[in-house]
Amino acid sequence: MVTTKRKPDFKRNLYENEAWERSELVCGIDEVGRSCFAGPVVAAAAILRPKARNKLIKDSKLMTPEEREIAFQWLMKNSTYGIGIVHHRMIDSRNIYQATLVAMKRALMQLLSAHDAKPSVILVDAMPIKLDHLDIPVVHFIYGERQSKSIAAASIIAKVTRDALMTRLDAVTPGYAYANNKGYGTKAHRQGIDQDGLTLFHRMSFTSQKEALEVPLSFITEVDLTETGL
Numbered sequence: 001m002v003t004t005k006r007k008p009d010f011k012r013n014l015y016e017n018e019a020w021e022r023s024e025l026v027c028g029i030d031e032v033g034r035s036c037f038a039g040p041v042v043a044a045a046a047i048l049r050p051k052a053r054n055k056l057i058k059d060s061k062l063m064t065p066e067e068r069e070i071a072f073q074w075l076m077k078n079s080t081y082g083i084g085i086v087h088h089r090m091i092d093s094r095n096i097y098q099a100t101l102v103a104m105k106r107a108l109m110q111l112l113s114a115h116d117a118k119p120s121v122i123l124v125d126a127m128p129i130k131l132d133h134l135d136i137p138v139v140h141f142i143y144g145e146r147q148s149k150s151i152a153a154a155s156i157i158a159k160v161t162r163d164a165l166m167t168r169l170d171a172v173t174p175g176y177a178y179a180n181n182k183g184y185g186t187k188a189h190r191q192g193i194d195q196d197g198l199t200l201f202h203r204m205s206f207t208s209q210k211e212a213l214e215v216p217l218s219f220i221t222e223v224d225l226t227e228t229g230l
Contacts, residue, residue: 003130003138008147015139016149019120020050027111027119027136028150029104029129032060032158034096036183037193038176038202039166041091043084043103044158045111047119048150052078057152059145060159072160081157082111085165092205104129107154123148125155173199 019026031043048057056063056071063071075081084106091099104127112118112134121137122129125144144151163182170178176192176199183189183201198207 003128003140005128006139006141008141008143010147012147013149014147015121015123016048022120023050024120025050025117026148026150027108027122028124028144028148028152028154029108029122029127030125030145030151030155030158031100031103031127032155032162033183034100035185036203037185037189037206038088038178038183038199039162039169040085040087041096041100041103042086042158042162042165043100043107044081044154044161045084045104045107045122046075046079046081046150046153046157047111047115047117048075048153049078054078057149057156059152060155061145063156065163068156068160068163071156075153075157079153079157080111080115080117081154082107082109082114083157083161084108084110085161088201088203091203095205096203101127101129105131107158123151125151169201173201 016026025047027045027047029043029045031041033039033041054071054074056067056074060068084103086099086103090102104124108122119136121139122131123144124138124140126140126142128140129138131138141147145155166178166182175196177186177188181189193207
């Protein structure tokens with residue numbers, strides 16, 4: 001099915017409102033973690049319950065952690081969703097752009113395989129995903145979290161999921177302040193790299209150092225989301 005790029009010059013939630021009037025569904029896809037020095041890139045695909053409303057569903061970057069958690073709990077009851085996680089090793093081997101596309105496709109495939117609901121359109125924040133094997137139109141546009149509540153819902157689910165993961169990694173590799181910076185290149189994170197070097201959680205393609213601090217492989221081979229409530 002064709003993938004269409006569109007300018008964000010339409011009324012907010014246009015696709016949702018039109019679809020819901022026809023008793024159809026909309027899927028939104030977004031990611032978090034593209035600019036981080038460490039950890040995976042995480043994407044989510046979300047289908048909101050038609051006409052479900054919550055004023056907290058907005059761009060996750062504009063929300064406090066407390067607001068995101070409240071919105072996340074609401075979404076667990078008012079949406080169906082899938083999550084795609086791509087390891088930092090794939091980011092290094094295939095580049096962050098390709099890894100992000102893989103994460104988004106994984107999230108969508110998880111959603112569609114686990115639920116009978118089929119959306120009439122898939123909305124993606126900025127990324128031009130090609131889904132030729134699906135008979136569903138795809139529309140991508142910038143500022144997606146602001147223009148579509150479905151994309152905003154996906155951004156919240158992805159953000160809360162990744163933040164919980166990075167907080168857990170902070171306990172495994174203290175000294176990099178993951179619980180506060182979630183792997184972004186903050187001053188505290190850079191200081192941790194300068195003092196202790198890189199860990200196996202770091203993206204080598206994002207940093208100048210080549211030596212990684214050894215940590216148990218069992219911590220990085222699989223992501224266990226059971227403790228995050230997902």
